[in-house]
Amino acid sequence: MSDIAERVKKIVVEHLGVEAAQVKEDAKFIDDLGADSLDTVELVMAFEEEFGIEIPDDAAEKIQTVGDAIGFIKSNAKS
Amino acid sequence: MFDLGGKAALVTGASGGIGGAIARALHKQGATVTLSGTRAEALEQLKAALGERAHVVTAKMDDPADIDRLAKDAEAAMGKLDILVNNAGITRDNISMRMKDEEWEKVLQVNLTGTFRLTRAAMRGMMKRRFGRVINITSIVGVTGNPGQANYAAAKAGLIGMSKSLAQELASRGITVNCLAPGFIATPMTDVLTDDQKKGILGRVPADRLGTPDEIAAGVVYLASDEAGYVTGQTLHINGGMAMI
Numbered sequence: 001m002s003d004i005a006e007r008v009k010k011i012v013v014e015h016l017g018v019e020a021a022q023v024k025e026d027a028k029f030i031d032d033l034g035a036d037s038l039d040t041v042e043l044v045m046a047f048e049e050e051f052g053i054e055i056p057d058d059a060a061e062k063i064q065t066v067g068d069a070i071g072f073i074k075s076n077a078k079s
Numbered sequence: 080m081f082d083l084g085g086k087a088a089l090v091t092g093a094s095g096g097i098g099g100a101i102a103r104a105l106h107k108q109g110a111t112v113t114l115s116g117t118r119a120e121a122l123e124q125l126k127a128a129l130g131e132r133a134h135v136v137t138a139k140m141d142d143p144a145d146i147d148r149l150a151k152d153a154e155a156a157m158g159k160l161d162i163l164v165n166n167a168g169i170t171r172d173n174i175s176m177r178m179k180d181e182e183w184e185k186v187l188q189v190n191l192t193g194t195f196r197l198t199r200a201a202m203r204g205m206m207k208r209r210f211g212r213v214i215n216i217t218s219i220v221g222v223t224g225n226p227g228q229a230n231y232a233a234a235k236a237g238l239i240g241m242s243k244s245l246a247q248e249l250a251s252r253g254i255t256v257n258c259l260a261p262g263f264i265a266t267p268m269t270d271v272l273t274d275d276q277k278k279g280i281l282g283r284v285p286a287d288r289l290g291t292p293d294e295i296a297a298g299v300v301y302l303a304s305d306e307a308g309y310v311t312g313q314t315l316h317i318n319g320g321m322a323m324i
Contacts (some may be wrong), residue, residue: 038248042206 004051005070011046012066015039025067026034033066043069051077084109087157088303089149091140092167094121096266097216100292101164101299106132108164108300113153140167140193141185150200159208160215162303163201165194165238166216170268172227183230190234195241198256202249205313211254212303215242216295219262219318235260238270239314246312255311257302262318265289 008044016033028037029043044060047053047069052075055063063069084201088105092098093114102125106112111132114122119137126133134156138149154160168190171182198213205211220228221235239258246256263269263280272280281287298315301307316324 038206038252045203045207 001018004073008047008066008073011050012043012069015043015046023066025065025070026077027066028064031064035054047073053077080305081108081300083300083303086110086161086303087113087153087159088162088164089113089115089153089157089160089201090164091115091138092216093125093148094118095166096268097261097292097295098164098166099125100296102133102168103129103218104293104296104300105162105164105303108304109227110303113156115149115153116167121186128195140189140197140310143196146193146196147200148298149176150197154204160204161210162212162214163198164214164216164299164303165197167193168216168218168234169229169245170227170228170231172231174227175229178229186230187234187237190231191237191241194238198245202254205254206249206252206257209250209253211249212301212307213242213245213254213256214299215240215256215258216299217258217260217314219260219316219322222260222314222316222324223322242314245313250311253308255302255308257307257310257312258314259298259302260314260316260318261290261295262316262321264295265291284319284321288319290317290319 012023013020016035018033027033042059044055048055051073059072063072083105088110090098090102090112093102094116102112102114108131113134113136114125115136115138116122117137117139122135126135136149136152138145169186171186173182194215214236217238218235220232222241224232242256242258249256295317298317
């Protein structure tokens with residue numbers, strides 16, 4: 001399952017154009033990785049596509065760090 | 080210029096005078112079109128007249144579930160959605176002192192809330208593909224006001240503010256959001272006016288004639304084109320000089 005963390009980090013690096021080293025589990029998308037609110041929506045869309053899941057809006061709002069995303073996907077992913 | 084080959088467009092209110100002309104014009108420029116509205120028969124007739132690259136998806140703009148389904152079905156039919164023309168609109172005219180809550184709410188619901196919902200549903204795919212053209216058909220009365228149309232004018236003015244906000248949210252993703260504001264256009268909606276009423280209106284139109292649906296459609300084609308990629312948050316007024324804003 002650690003593969004999920006790697007895939008999440010890869011998406012974050014690609015989407016936000018940040019260095020892989022910056023994408024730590026406690027890194028906040030907006031405060032630490034320079035995402036704007038639209039970027040966070042797009043990240044959620046990218047996660048949904050990559051992992052074949054649906055992330056409802058109220059869950060998406062709680063995903064603020066890289067670790068939040070990995071945690072949500074680990075408990076909901078089918079693939 | 081203004082080649083829309085390979086583009087997929089959804090036009091609401093396509094059974095109406097202006098909506099039909101918009102759908103025909105986008106189709107003529109090469110776009111695949113999905114015609115939406117409530118009158119299935121009229122939509123099917125238009126589809127038959129257009130031939131290939133045309134689909135019909137009926138929907139009621141005051142029904143949230145219907146609107147979500149419309150966005151999904153249109154995308155499914157065409158494979159994507161590049162151009163959204165929010166043209167569906169109704170009137171329930173009455174002087175304000177006599178205007179009923181239902182008349183107010185119905186017009187806001189269809190003309191403003193329905194447009195927001197459909198646009199929100201369409202955004203996702205546009206964001207992914209980094210391309211989108213949202214064109215909201217507002218009205219001159221949204222800017223100038225009109226006695227007897229407090230509800231309609233409020234909804235149409237609301238579209239302008241909404242469009243400017245969406246334009247700012249989405250500009251960095253290649254999505255433009257603009258309004259087109261027709262003045263008095265010869266359609267079944269204006270056919271019901273008496274000759275005296277028409278004369279009164281024309282007295283305020285420097286061009287001294289009603290506009291045609293095709294003149295509105297031409298503006299939509301422009302706003303939908305690749306060439307208009309740097310135009311966003313604007314309102315294009317097509318009104319024969321009736322209001323110069």
